[in-house]
Structures are given as C-alpha cells and as structure tokens.
Amino acid sequence: MNSSNPRIHSVTVADVAREAGVSKATAARVLGNYGVVSEKIRGDVLAAARQLDYRPNELARSMTTGRSGIIGVVVGDIENSFFGYAVRGISDTARSAGFNVILANSSEQIEMEKAAVRVLIGKRVDGLIVTPSESRDISHLRDIHRSGRPLALLDRALPDFDVDTVTVDDRNAAQRATEILTACGHRRIAYITAVDFAGHEYTDLGQIYTSSVRERIEGFMNACNIAGVPPQDRLVMLGATTPQATAEITTNLLSRPSPPTAIIASDSVIALEIFKVVRQRGLRIPEDLSLITFHDADWTTVTSPPITVIDQPAYVLGQTVAELLIRRLKGEARPPERIIVPTSIIERGSVAPPAMQCKI
C-alpha cells in the first residue's frame, strides 16, 4: 500500500497568492469564489492562477467546509439493468446539481452493505442512497441517520424506519400481473424471486425481510386468493439469486407432475434464465407456459414472442430519490417522505390461456 512515487506537488492558493502579490486569504477569496474582492485584484489573481495552472484541491476544500460534494450509493446488484437505470437516474440528477456519485455494490449481502456504508461514511459523503438488502439488521442505517447525514432509501422501504423512501407500487403491480394470468384461466402459477434464502419453497411471510419482495408476494397471494387458486397451486419460489439457481428452480418446477402453467419473474435477469430453460426444454411460450416479468428490460421486446412486463420506471425512481436527497442536502427540513412510483403493465405476447390438462 505504500506508494513509492513522491507526493505529487500541485499549485496551491499560497503559490498563486505569491505570484499575484497578494495575501493567501485574498487569493483564496477569488479562487474559492467567496467574500469580496476588488475587480482589479480579482483579475490579477485569476491571471496568476491561469499562468500557474492552478487546480483547486477539492479534498482540502471538503476538509474545511465539511462537505464533499459526493453522494454515496449502495445498491444490490449493478449487473441488474433495473439498478443500472436507477443509478443512471441518480447520477444524472446528482451531476446536474453539482454532486458526484460513489457507487458501491452490496451483492445483496448485509455484511457487504455494512462495509460499503462504513467506507462511504469514512469518505465523508454528504448523503447516502441505499437499497437495503434486509430489514432485520439496519443498525448501520440508523447510525447514518443519527449522525445527521441525510439518507434516502431506494426501491425498498423499511417499515419502522422513517426516512425519505422511493419505491414502486410492488404489491399492486404483482397483484395486477397475477390477475392478468388468473383472468386468462391460469390456476397453477409460480412466482420466482431472488431473495437470499435456503433455496426452499416459501412457507410464510415471516421469512421475508425485504419489503419489495414481501409486498410482491402479498400482491401475488392476494390475487390468487381472489381468483380462488388453491394454496398448493400458488408456488412462491425463493432463492433465485444466481442464473444457476434460477435454472435449477425452473427446471424443478417444470419437472413436477403438475407443473405451473404460468410464471412471474421478480426481475429480468431471472426471466431471461427462465426463458432459456423453457426453450431448452422445447416448451413454447405462451402456448405451454405464460411468462410475465418485472422490469421492461431491452431484450423483452425482441424475443419471440415478446415478453409481457411490469414496467418499473427505474430511471425516474433514481431521479426521484436523488432529488429528495439533494433537497435535504441543500438544507430543506421537512418530515420524511415516502414516494411510491406507479408501475404499468405492458402486455406483449407471452401470456395465453393455459393448454389442456395433459399437455406438457
């Protein structure tokens, strides 16, 4: 870790001051753009700065102001294009407000999330945006909040932790998607989701510590109940955290004596894997299996058939949290807001009535 290259000497305000023949304080005033300076001196200092190619040291600036101009973002998985868009929304908004973004990946693991938060706090970020991977252990988030640093939650709410939060209407979205399937006649429906769990089938909601996952399951169950789907036929599958796991879950599901006639995927990464497995087994979508996925990923329009999706405005989601956080960073004091962004379902071609019983 010890670098051998000598300290990079850069031009400082003191150097510029000397060159311009003024005091360090005065040079700092014009270079830092604060206080009052006469036009003449301002010109002299700027000329000296240009000549020496002065570049302000943001680090030193942050040191004294206590503000770094950086927003820390901790997200579950950047690989997932949903988060990709959200991060882009955050970045664009931040940049145009004069903030930079440091990104960290938690891989949906609470320990990595905690480590990331620790590092970002160390870097003295002005505020944080976090996608909490769990609702059980949020001591690190409470710490941030208590330290007075603004915090905003993205995509997942924490019931008993009142901070700015932006989510999508997960429950409603899942319910409507399920209704499309039940209205179509489906009675054996699987919901495959990525929560990190022992890989078994879902038993009760007590296992689920991620709000979005939980709400979607609730919406799914709700629609199933309304449609009179028997409990043993609404299949909530947890643990689709890797493509391999997803493939395995899908394979198991389709190998059952009475396989589901429809599947809902909790994100596009999972859906892609399901699509591959289904095709590999020689099944046809939607004739043999209907498929709906969360997130309008780009590939969902180019498959045959194109996939019916729940469109979550990921970019807008990112924009919205960023705005919330930045307003607070600029000093706005107000009670925490919880914004729920509506989703819409884009019906394409991956849903059809289930085939006759003995099919498959």
Added chain:
Amino acid sequence: MNSSNPRIHSVTVADVAREAGVSKATAARVLGNYGVVSEKIRGDVLAAARQLDYRPNELARSMTTGRSGIIGVVVGDIENSFFGYAVRGISDTARSAGFNVILANSSEQIEMEKAAVRVLIGKRVDGLIVTPSESRDISHLRDIHRSGRPLALLDRALPDFDVDTVTVDDRNAAQRATEILTACGHRRIAYITAVDFAGHEYTDLGQIYTSSVRERIEGFMNACNIAGVPPQDRLVMLGATTPQATAEITTNLLSRPSPPTAIIASDSVIALEIFKVVRQRGLRIPEDLSLITFHDADWTTVTSPPITVIDQPAYVLGQTVAELLIRRLKGEARPPERIIVPTSIIERGSVAPPAMQCKI
C-alpha cells in the same frame, strides 16, 4: 449550495486521545495503524475509540497522505452493457485492492470527458482510467500524465500517447466477422457504428478519431478487399449514436434498391435496434439478412434466431486495466504496456447465405 444543517461533529483522534489519557500523536498511531505503540496503550486507545464510536475521516487522511484511495473512471456510456461489465471488472479489482471507484460518464463527448477529468483530478483521485472519446484532443490526458498521476486507457488506444492501454483485437475481430459473411457468399455488407459524425456515409479513415472504430473499419475493409467485394458494396455507416439514429440508418439501408444482405453492428445497443427495425419490416433473419454484432449481450441468446456475436471479454478488460493501474499506484515503475485482449466469435443462428437476387 449553502447547507443549513450545522457541521456534523464527529469524533476525532484528539477526542479519543483525551478519553484514553494519551497524546494525540499516540492515539493517531494506533488508530492510523502506523509507528510503534505499547500493547497496553494500544488497548486503552482502542477501548476509548470503541466507546466514543470513532470513525476515521478519510478526507483528512487523504489530505496529508496525498492519497485518496479512489480511482476515477471516465467511460463513454454506462448504459451500454459492454461498459457496464468493464466497469464491474474495474470495481471488483479495485475494491479487492482497497480502492474505491468514482464513475463519470462522458456521453462520448470530448467536452464532457474533459469536464469529468477536471472534476476527478480536483477530487485528487489516485489514478484514472479513461475511455478516450477522441484521439485529436487529448491535452487533458497529457495533463494528467504530466502531473504524475497514473493513467490507463480502456478499450481505445491513442497512437502517439504512450500509456498503459488495454484494448481488444478490434481489427482482427472485425476482419474475422466479415470473413464469416463473405465466406457465406455475402457481397453487399454494411458495417454500422456509433461514432459521432455528421450522420453521413463513411468516406475516408481521416474522419475517424477513435482507435477502436478505426481498426474495426480497417478490418472490415480488409476482409472485403480480400473477398473481392466492390467498394460501393461495402457500406460503412457512421452516426448510430442513438436508437433513433440507428433506426433511421438501418431503414435507409434496407430501403435501397440493392440493400445489403448482411450487417455488422459495432455494439449490442445498435444491434438491438437493427433487429427491431428488421423484424418490423417483416424481414427474416438470417434468411433475408444476416446479422453479426460486437459484444455478447445477454439478449443475443434469446432471440429467434440467436445472434452470432463477437465476444469481447468486457469484464476481463476492466479487470486488466484496473490491475495495470493499481500496480502502478503501488509504485511499480515500468514502461507503459499495451495489452490487446483476444476476442472470439460465437456463431449462433443469425448468419446464412444471402437469398437470391430479387429477394426482399
């Protein structure tokens, strides 16, 4: 920009020192993990630190050490999953070496690239990884290099600028892809690429200021020449910088009296758009049109037919530059390296012999 919330007071080494009853210097030694301290005192200080919940201020640390532990990355377009993977490769490598990453997007515009570099230098990043959007104006890159800060180039080389560079074998890849098409009997082939140009058809290489784009065109031309494709039938189309532009270019191309029988796309974003336009016009791939694209994007396996791709190991590319840069950051002095990572072509189902003349 002026924040109203009072300065967040945090626990400092001085506080810990007072609590532990030792000097600031001693407390700093144990907290900063340098120098020598007796075991007894070390214990006292650590206890005091724990009790006060001390968190080191990385900013202050960077201030004196001159090292921020941050690597700045300036990339053309994060939206593009090729860069997404590359960035992931960089991040993972950086993190495991104890560095953080600040990401900036240049949108392939030289002015934004310069601005991003300026900001990152201001933040005193330890080193930079840049995907230069142009080879004409690289004064800002020369500045970085001259200031003694390590710089590494990703995906694009700059001929007369000798720094660590990692690229893929673009020329070769393009040539082989083209050969697949010519071997198949194609004689009218289009290459669609994203370089920001007045939207017209390519005339001469003098227009191209991005090495990867240039080399690919050279490879393409080369293969065309070898196969005896007449000059007017090797169609290099520039300006596919947005989906709309790509759609327009593709539409124009396919509306010609003698449209190309095969297209090579310079990235998967472009290919996706081409695919959509082609299908929308009722053309079939590969019967009516063959398609090959750079980058093995996830969606290319789920289309019907799946797309033949030039697989660029984006993640490895990122890993490799990051390693190069980090080694230099750790003090390794050696002449600049230029690493060219090999690509492979994954043949799927989007290439077939051209249809009879009057088809389409």
Added chain:
DNA sequence: TTATTGCGTGAGACCGGTCTCAATGATAAT
C-alpha cells in the same frame, strides 16, 4: 474638521488527520 460607515485586505486559527523530531525512561554494555 471629526466621527461614522464600510469596503477591501491581511494575519492567523482551524479542519482532522500524518509525520518528524526531540525527550523520556528502561535496559544493556563498559
């Protein structure tokens, strides 16, 4: 003319760490 106001400037403290150097005390060597 003298007192008042206030703009423009300089001196120096400060942010929270790191790091150099001198002082201290204990132990080993002479």
Added chain:
DNA sequence: ATTATCATTGAGACCGGTCTCACGCAATAA
C-alpha cells in the same frame, strides 16, 4: 557507576483549503 542503545511517547509542524477578525483607508455624515 557511567554511558550507549532502544523502545515509547509527546509536542508541534504540516497538508491546502475556508473563515473569522482586526485593521487601514476612503467616502459619507455631522
């Protein structure tokens, strides 16, 4: 007993900015 050696510790400078405060001087008011 005296000196050399070594391990610890403390005092204080320093990094490159920001910011407070006091001072000088010119313009205005009395």
